[in-house]
Amino acid sequence: MLTDVRRPLLAAPLCAWLTLIPVGARAEAPATEAPLTLERAVALAAERNESVLSADQRAQAADARVARARAFFFPELTASGTYTRRLHQSTREVGGQTVVLQKYDALGANFTGRMTLFDARGFPLYTAAKLEGQAARLDVREARRQVQFEAANAFLISLENQQVASAAEQRLAFARQGLEDAQARARAGLSSSNDVTRAELEVATAESGRASALGTAQTSNLELGYLLVERVGDSLAPPDVLLAEAARPSPALDVLTQGAADKRLDILAARLRVRSLEANAREPLARLLPTLGATAQYKLTNEAGLTGRVGDGFLSVDLTWNLFDGGERYAERRERVANTRAAALDEQARTRRVDVDIERARVALETARAALAQSDQAARAARKNAEETGVLYRQGLSTALAVADASLRLFEAEVTLASSRYGLGVALLGLRASVGLDPLGKEP
Numbered sequence: 001m002l003t004d005v006r007r008p009l010l011a012a013p014l015c016a017w018l019t020l021i022p023v024g025a026r027a028e029a030p031a032t033e034a035p036l037t038l039e040r041a042v043a044l045a046a047e048r049n050e051s052v053l054s055a056d057q058r059a060q061a062a063d064a065r066v067a068r069a070r071a072f073f074f075p076e077l078t079a080s081g082t083y084t085r086r087l088h089q090s091t092r093e094v095g096g097q098t099v100v101l102q103k104y105d106a107l108g109a110n111f112t113g114r115m116t117l118f119d120a121r122g123f124p125l126y127t128a129a130k131l132e133g134q135a136a137r138l139d140v141r142e143a144r145r146q147v148q149f150e151a152a153n154a155f156l157i158s159l160e161n162q163q164v165a166s167a168a169e170q171r172l173a174f175a176r177q178g179l180e181d182a183q184a185r186a187r188a189g190l191s192s193s194n195d196v197t198r199a200e201l202e203v204a205t206a207e208s209g210r211a212s213a214l215g216t217a218q219t220s221n222l223e224l225g226y227l228l229v230e231r232v233g234d235s236l237a238p239p240d241v242l243l244a245e246a247a248r249p250s251p252a253l254d255v256l257t258q259g260a261a262d263k264r265l266d267i268l269a270a271r272l273r274v275r276s277l278e279a280n281a282r283e284p285l286a287r288l289l290p291t292l293g294a295t296a297q298y299k300l301t302n303e304a305g306l307t308g309r310v311g312d313g314f315l316s317v318d319l320t321w322n323l324f325d326g327g328e329r330y331a332e333r334r335e336r337v338a339n340t341r342a343a344a345l346d347e348q349a350r351t352r353r354v355d356v357d358i359e360r361a362r363v364a365l366e367t368a369r370a371a372l373a374q375s376d377q378a379a380r381a382a383r384k385n386a387e388e389t390g391v392l393y394r395q396g397l398s399t400a401l402a403v404a405d406a407s408l409r410l411f412e413a414e415v416t417l418a419s420s421r422y423g424l425g426v427a428l429l430g431l432r433a434s435v436g437l438d439p440l441g442k443e444p
Contacts (some may be wrong), residue, residue, distance in 0.1 A: 035237035045151035048229035055143035062136035069129035075115035133274035167414035223314035263436030281336035290321035382413035
């Protein structure tokens with residue numbers, strides 16, 4: 001009764017004070033931060049996470065290796081210059097004229113061009129580098145897709161933990177209400193002091209559970225912020241679109257598996273790497289063929305000498321044929337062929353695994369739907385039981401132990417409901433990941 005009297009007495013001055021605040025002053029209050037959506041979280045992870053940026057740098061390194069392999073087909077040009085200071089100058093008399101053979105200050109310049117006209121090794125090496133570069137680009141997209149799924153899963157886990165923390169708050173409020181009821185009944189002589197002690201224990205337990213739930217929620221927010229490279233607050237928008245789609249029936253298995261391997265970026269990258277290894281394995285055999293090259297050189301000097309020419313040059317063509325290298329080329333060929341076959345078998349196993357992953361994800365999604373329906377029914381029953389038990393206790397028809405048990409069962413049902421609701425979203429994410437889509441259901 002005293003509490004009922006105090007509330008209007010406190011509320012009246014507060015409402016009067018609020019009416020006196022100017023409208024402009026209330027408009028100047030800082031706007032609340034917009035809730036973080038699943039779409040925004042996925043975009044931030046794809047844009048900022050270091051895993052994606054690191055994969056992009058590795059792709060740039062692969063592009064550089066392609067450029068280096070392409071340089072094999074272009075000529076090399078070099079230029080060099082010399083300056084020589086001598087102690088003595090060398091001269092000769094030729095036809096009554098003094099000819100300087102070696103000057104005190106001698107200058108020279110050489111320009112050399114070298115080009116490989118034919119070397120069979122360059123073709124498989126360039127093909128291998130180009131395929132590896134394409135695979136590295138697919139790795140960037142796959143790394144982005146995986147980070148997006150990590151962020152989406154972390155987002156759902158954070159929402160689940162926040163809902164668990166909210167359930168813990170409700171349990172604490174229910175326990176405090178029960179403590180007030182027990183104290184009122186004890187003062188009226190309608191129950192023993194043991195009911196008050198039992199209610200106090202329930203309040204302490206609820207406070208401990210709330211602290212643990214809040215800590216878990218904060219930790220999950222930190223992990224989500226780590227993936228997004230941005231601090232995350234407590235305001236997260238529920239992914240209604242994702243949960244609504246997860247509640248709908250899944251397509252047939254044959255529809256899901258059809259062409260799934262061709263959508264999986266990791267499978268496509270593995271196939272390109274097998275082709276790259278096949279091209280690289282052909283390089284040792286290319287050493288059986290001779291190499292043909294050409295060299296051109298032009299030289300400038302300030303010492304004309306007896307010829308009277310300050311410039312001279314030459315062009316040469318050379319043929320090199322390594323007839324026997326001790327068996328090294330054949331050994332490298334066997335090694336590279338074995339590595340190629342191993343990579344092909346790994347790619348084959350990963351391709352076969354796609355159908356299994358899709359089937360498992362579909363089963364997990366159907367199981368999650370059934371679990372959500374059961375947990376929702378259990379939560380409604382637990383909520384009704386807690387309300388009825390509280391009313392019966394205030395009427396003296398129940399015990400404090402029954403009230404505490406009803407509170408605990410309600411809390412557990414709310415936790416299970418939160419886990420089932422967002423577990424359904426996680427199951428849908430798993431199905432999308434297995435068929436090669438991104439967390440939003442689009443092709444990456």
